[in-house]
Amino acid sequence: MPIKKICCIGAGYVGGPTCSVIALKCPNIMVTVVDKSKERIAQWNSDKLPIYEPGLDDVVKKCKGVNLFFSVDIEKGIREADLIFISVNTPTKTFGNGKGRAADLKYVEGAARMIADIADEDKIVVEKSTVPVRAAESIMNILRANHKPGVSYQILSNPEFLSEGTAIDNLLNADRVLIGGEDTKEGLAAVEELCWVYEHWIPRKNILTTNTWSSELSKLAANAFLAQRISSINSLSAVCEATGADVSEVARAVGRDSRIGPKFLQASVGFGGSCFQKDILNLVYICECLNLPEVAAYWQQVIDINEYQKSRFSAKVIGSLFNTVTDKKIALLGFAFKKDTGDTRESPAIHVAKTLLDEGAKLHIYDPKVESAQIIEDLTYAIDDYHVKKSVSLYNDAYSATAGTHAIVVCTEWDEFITLDYKNIYNAMMKPAYVFDGRNILDHDKLMKIGFEVHSIGKQMQRCGVKRTWGSMNQM
Ligand code: NAD
Numbered sequence: 001m002p003i004k005k006i007c008c009i010g011a012g013y014v015g016g017p018t019c020s021v022i023a024l025k026c027p028n029i030m031v032t033v034v035d036k037s038k039e040r041i042a043q044w045n046s047d048k049l050p051i052y053e054p055g056l057d058d059v060v061k062k063c064k065g066v067n068l069f070f071s072v073d074i075e076k077g078i079r080e081a082d083l084i085f086i087s088v089n090t091p092t093k094t095f096g097n098g099k100g101r102a103a104d105l106k107y108v109e110g111a112a113r114m115i116a117d118i119a120d121e122d123k124i125v126v127e128k129s130t131v132p133v134r135a136a137e138s139i140m141n142i143l144r145a146n147h148k149p150g151v152s153y154q155i156l157s158n159p160e161f162l163s164e165g166t167a168i169d170n171l172l173n174a175d176r177v178l179i180g181g182e183d184t185k186e187g188l189a190a191v192e193e194l195c196w197v198y199e200h201w202i203p204r205k206n207i208l209t210t211n212t213w214s215s216e217l218s219k220l221a222a223n224a225f226l227a228q229r230i231s232s233i234n235s236l237s238a239v240c241e242a243t244g245a246d247v248s249e250v251a252r253a254v255g256r257d258s259r260i261g262p263k264f265l266q267a268s269v270g271f272g273g274s275c276f277q278k279d280i281l282n283l284v285y286i287c288e289c290l291n292l293p294e295v296a297a298y299w300q301q302v303i304d305i306n307e308y309q310k311s312r313f314s315a316k317v318i319g320s321l322f323n324t325v326t327d328k329k330i331a332l333l334g335f336a337f338k339k340d341t342g343d344t345r346e347s348p349a350i351h352v353a354k355t356l357l358d359e360g361a362k363l364h365i366y367d368p369k370v371e372s373a374q375i376i377e378d379l380t381y382a383i384d385d386y387h388v389k390k391s392v393s394l395y396n397d398a399y400s401a402t403a404g405t406h407a408i409v410v411c412t413e414w415d416e417f418i419t420l421d422y423k424n425i426y427n428a429m430m431k432p433a434y435v436f437d438g439r440n441i442l443d444h445d446k447l448m449k450i451g452f453e454v455h456s457i458g459k460q461m462q463r464c465g466v467k468r469t470w471g472s473m474n475q476m
């Protein structure tokens with residue numbers, strides 16, 4: 001029986017865009033996205049969606065009310081669906097066993113228990129959330145232990161690989177769709193049903209089918225490999241700064257090797273986002289539980305280098321400003337964890353802001369898409385209400401944010417920061433005026449000609465036309 005109705009539990013960064021694209025490409029399927037958050041569902045049903053994602057508004061506009069619905073009626077959504085995506089959050093545990101490392105599966109378990117309570121017909125349950133290997137087994141145990149008479153379940157793993165900021169393109173033109181299932185007649189039939197949904201727009205050769213555990217582990221592995229590349233290039237950025245090599249040139253040279261490839265070699269203030277850190281910590285925890293300490297230590301290092309890079313960058317800002325930023329005004333350009341999203345989860349900007357505030361700086365913050373309330377919430381959580389009220393001002397544009405400041409710190413690679421009128425900005429700043437480019441996106445030569453003292457990642461800069469010395473390397 002082809003799938004006629006889909007329900008997705010979780011209307012977040014994954015559930016919302018993924019189901020919008022499914023609705024767009026499968027007009028013959030009724031898609032309902034449900035969430036326990038009334039506020040989030042109200043936003044999906046309004047003109048201002050709860051997340052900023054290029055292209056998402058258009059897709060939602062085309063489908064909403066036709067074959068795409070957002071609802072808090074979870075019971076109805078589950079009861080009517082043939083196939084249910086579980087797309088709830090799986091944050092790092094904050095207490096108890098595995099605190100700070102293991103994935104907290106309470107929301108996944110909650111969703112599974114709701115399905116078991118409500119469903120009175122057979123369902124295909126699809127794990128879309130990122131989970132530890134063998135999580136599907138737990139879902140299966142809950143469903144099969146609580147099933148109503150005559151109701152049977154198939155559990156599939158179908159991890160999501162979209163990146164925020166490019167989610168719609170990633171979903172429309174996915175490199176691959178991964179579906180894991182049980183190697184039984186019923187399991188294979190369920191895999192085929194989900195393949196059929198994706199085949200509405202994804203070529204069959206790009207739909208990979210595997211066993212359930214391979215699918216679950218592949219998701220953690222993909223994020224670990226991507227983050228590892230960033231930590232690798234970031235570790236080399238420190239070597240570049242100490243030697244006179246330029247990390248962009250190194251990345252270009254290394255990335256031209258077709259075996260390595262050029263993507264994900266952009267040195268930065270460090271990676272952020274809701275998933276890289278949480279998923280690698282989860283992988284580390286799994287390895288430790290499997291008594292594989294060497295493997296755990298290997299992946300832990302990807303996180304450690306990221307912490308090192310964020311601290312190294314913040315220390316560079318303070319060190320360059322004569323080792324004190326107390327009462328200095330510093331403009332933070334960008335607060336999102338990457339461009340083209342309003343998401344600030346694990347944003348490196350939070351780390352930088354906290355360090356500068358701890359040192360007594362006054363921050364002027366501007367981000368094109370992050371809501372003011374979100375910035376205040378993140379900083380209040382990281383520091384405290386008193387510090388934030390006393391020392392943080394929010395601005396609606398880069399010019400007013402930078403006026404009268406001692407330094408600009410670029411934390412997010414928003415395109416609009418590249419084309420600002422830096423001559424005007426320089427004129428309105430305190431002197432000497434500093435730029436710390438945490439994303440290596442600005443034209444450093446041009447900035448130095450204007451008069452800025454420029455610091456970037458993985459590159460020694462010239463001050464007033466004079467190349468800085470190599471420090472320790474010259475003495476070797
Ligand atoms: P999110 O926090 O944006 O959304 C999760 C939603 O689930 C929330 O709105 C929450 O209210 C809802 N929810 C939780 N429990 C519920 C329940 N029992 N019933 C109804 N609603 C419930 O999370 P997200 O960023 O969409 O991530 C979801 C999963 O997808 C995570 O496992 C994440 O690792 C994975 N993932 C995220 C991304 C990404 O770019 N954000 C990409 C790939 C995979």
Ligand code: UGA
Pocket residue numbers: 130160161162163164165223226230263264265266267268269270271272273274275276337338339
């Ligand atoms: C990442 C993966 O790219 C997705 O495939 C995955 O589905 C998702 O995590 C997830 O599981 O949540 P996302 O975190 O949205 O997607 O964004 P990325 O483009 O991967 O960027 C992550 C962080 O790395 C950002 O802070 C970004 O600025 C940084 N980054 C990225 C670099 O510092 N250098 C690079 O070369 C690339």
